[in-house]
Amino acid sequence: MVIGGIALILSGMILGDIFAAFILHPNANRIGENLLAATRAVAAHDPRVAGAAFQNIGALLENRGTKVDAHSHMIGFGYIALLLALLQPCVALSESAKKSLAKLFLFGATLLPVGVFLIHYVGLVGSPFAAIGWASVFADFGGFVAWLVCIFELAGMWKYFRAPRGTAAPDELVRDRSWSSRALLSGGTVLVFIGFLHGSYYAGMHLFSYETRDSELLSAMTTKAAAGDSAAALQAVADYGQLQGAKAVNVAAHAHVIEFGILAILLAFFQPYVFLSEKWRRIWAVTLLTGSLALPVFVLLELQWGLFAGGLADIGGLLVIVALFAMLVGVWRYTGKLDSVAGAA
Amino acid sequence: MSLSRKLLIFGGLALAIWGMGYGIWYAVFIEHQTLDGLGSALATGFIRAAESRMEESQAALADAGSRGFVYVRQVDAHGHWIGLGLLLLILGIAFERVAFAERTRTYLALALLTGAVAFPLGVLAETWNRGAGPQAIAVAGSALVILGLAATAWGFARKSS
Numbered sequence: 001m002v003i004g005g006i007a008l009i010l011s012g013m014i015l016g017d018i019f020a021a022f023i024l025h026p027n028a029n030r031i032g033e034n035l036l037a038a039t040r041a042v043a044a045h046d047p048r049v050a051g052a053a054f055q056n057i058g059a060l061l062e063n064r065g066t067k068v069d070a071h072s073h074m075i076g077f078g079y080i081a082l083l084l085a086l087l088q089p090c091v092a093l094s095e096s097a098k099k100s101l102a103k104l105f106l107f108g109a110t111l112l113p114v115g116v117f118l119i120h121y122v123g124l125v126g127s128p129f130a131a132i133g134w135a136s137v138f139a140d141f142g143g144f145v146a147w148l149v150c151i152f153e154l155a156g157m158w159k160y161f162r163a164p165r166g167t168a169a170p171d172e173l174v175r176d177r178s179w180s181s182r183a184l185l186s187g188g189t190v191l192v193f194i195g196f197l198h199g200s201y202y203a204g205m206h207l208f209s210y211e212t213r214d215s216e217l218l219s220a221m222t223t224k225a226a227a228g229d230s231a232a233a234l235q236a237v238a239d240y241g242q243l244q245g246a247k248a249v250n251v252a253a254h255a256h257v258i259e260f261g262i263l264a265i266l267l268a269f270f271q272p273y274v275f276l277s278e279k280w281r282r283i284w285a286v287t288l289l290t291g292s293l294a295l296p297v298f299v300l301l302e303l304q305w306g307l308f309a310g311g312l313a314d315i316g317g318l319l320v321i322v323a324l325f326a327m328l329v330g331v332w333r334y335t336g337k338l339d340s341v342a343g344a345a
Numbered sequence: 346m347s348l349s350r351k352l353l354i355f356g357g358l359a360l361a362i363w364g365m366g367y368g369i370w371y372a373v374f375i376e377h378q379t380l381d382g383l384g385s386a387l388a389t390g391f392i393r394a395a396e397s398r399m400e401e402s403q404a405a406l407a408d409a410g411s412r413g414f415v416y417v418r419q420v421d422a423h424g425h426w427i428g429l430g431l432l433l434l435i436l437g438i439a440f441e442r443v444a445f446a447e448r449t450r451t452y453l454a455l456a457l458l459t460g461a462v463a464f465p466l467g468v469l470a471e472t473w474n475r476g477a478g479p480q481a482i483a484v485a486g487s488a489l490v491i492l493g494l495a496a497t498a499w500g501f502a503r504k505s506s
Contacts, residue, residue, distance in 0.1 A: 038391045039391075041391070041395055042391055042394045042395045044395075045395050045396070045397060046395055047392040047393075047395040047396050049395075050388070050391040050392050050394075050395045051388055051391075051392050053391075054384065054387060054388035054391060054392075055388070057384075057387075058384040058388075061384075062380075072424075076427060076428075076431075079431050080361065080431065083431060083434050083435065083438075086438055087354070087358075087434075087438070090346075090354075131377035131378055131381055132373070132377050136372070136377065139372070140369060140372050140373050143365065143368065143369045143372070144369055146365065147362065147365045147366055147369060150358065150361065150362045150365065151362060153358070154355070154358050154359065154362060157354070157355070157358070158355075161346065161351065185439065185501065186498075186501065186502070189494070189497070189498045189501065190498070192432065192494065193491075193494055193495065193498060196487070196490065196491050196494060197491065199487075200487055200491065203483075203487075204484075211410070211413070211414055211417075214410065214413070215406065215407065215410035218387070218390065218406050218409070218410070219403060219406055221391075222390060222391060222394035222399075222402050222403075222406065223394070223399065223403075225394065226394045226395075226397060226399060226402075255424075258428065259428075262428075262431060262432060262435060265435050265439075266435060269438065269439070
């Protein structure tokens with residue numbers, strides 16, 4: 001479960017980095033071009049071209065949305081896997097049942113993002129449903145399997161806490177007080193806190209005004225273009241692009257800083273399982289925290305600094321991926337050590 | 346295990362399960378139809394404008410705005426319920442390190458759990474009622490979570506000092 005969880009997070013992050021570097025910006029440009037074409041079609045009183053431009057926009061938005069969903073669900077399921085691994089001592093089920101549940105969870109947690117990723121490519125081919133394709137069906141099934149496993153885990157925990165027992169031994173994971181563990185725990189908490197504050201600020205100061213502005217700009221594009229005021233219509237399209245950019249960077253910064261904070265806290269618990277020297281554990285902890293702060297900060301700066309900030313944000317993401325991979329290797333070495341001890345016995 | 350940890354671990358896992366269940370239900374029965382409707386309303390707005398049928402165009406764009414408003418909040422509620430559920434679980438695992446009396450930790454856990462339930466619920470309620478009530482619930486919920494997290498961080502720091 002630990003290795004599966006870290007592997008899911010790592011895969012989700014690599015997918016996210018590839019998406020951000022190679023798909024996000026070209027996709028946004030193409031959406032802007034099609035919106036421009038639709039506005040020009042309104043000015044030229046050509047409803048056929050306007051409709052075609054929106055069909056293209058729909059496909060581009062689906063492409064972007066499914067990639068973002070696959071990325072975030074993979075990482076989210078990775079977090080749940082790590083948490084369930086931490087809670088296994090408190091789940092009153094047989095060892096074979098726990099193993100089966102872990103396999104089922106990883107199956108569902110892989111099926112959902114893979115299905116979501118394929119939605120754009122499979123479409124409605126061979127589907128008996130009006131709006132849902134086979135890729136969606138499999139994705140939903142994967143989510144259902146993972147959900148069912150969580151219910152069984154909750155039931156197992158309930159059984160554990162209902163059973164009478166003596167004083168439980170303190171958990172080794174929670175007792176770890178190494179420098180790397182403390183740095184990840186406090187750094188992660190600070191990251192989550194920053195994310196909450198930023199989210200509250202965005203929701204309070206911008207969310208509603210951006211939504212109002214969104215509608216106003218769409219209305220301006222059509223009314224100005226239909227009235228023959230092309231300059232004002234094109235300005236509305238440009239402003240709309242800026243607004244979408246502002247919304248995207250704020251949401252991405254908010255989500256990433258919290259996710260990285262949660263990841264750091266989780267990894268703090270797993271430091272006893274990272275079979276590396278304390279020096280290297282410190283290096284990877286600092287690398288992870290540095291990347292975790294750099295990515296959201298530079299994502300926010302993309303509006304002012306453009307692609308330069310985007311590149312720095314990608315480097316931040318890469319730092320997190322490298323640190324996470326190093327810790328995965330450490331956990332792998334730990335399980336190898338356990339296997340060799342068991343073999344010698 | 347202390348009551349505060351039980352509250353956070355059970356409450357967190359239950360909240361995450363609730364958020365996942367809501368997400369599955371939403372993906373199967375609502376999301377695709379909502380996105381189709383949103384795209385169709387936007388396209389209609391531009392097509393009607395190209396046909397110089399401005400009243401219909403503006404009505405379609407207003408419809409698109411309304412659908413977008415609902416979609417964003419439905420997805421936000423799903424994501425925040427799960428995210429906050431995971432956060433409660435994580436805090437629950439390490440809650441023994443929060444250097445307050447167990448009674449204080451229990452109040453803290455209750456505040457965090459209440460906020461984690463109420464904040465996305467308020468966001469979701471904005472789709473049914475656009476008045477101040479749901480917004481107040483969301484603001485109060487997020488305030489409880491932020492204050493709870495700040496107090497928890499303080500508790501962690503007290504222990505280490």
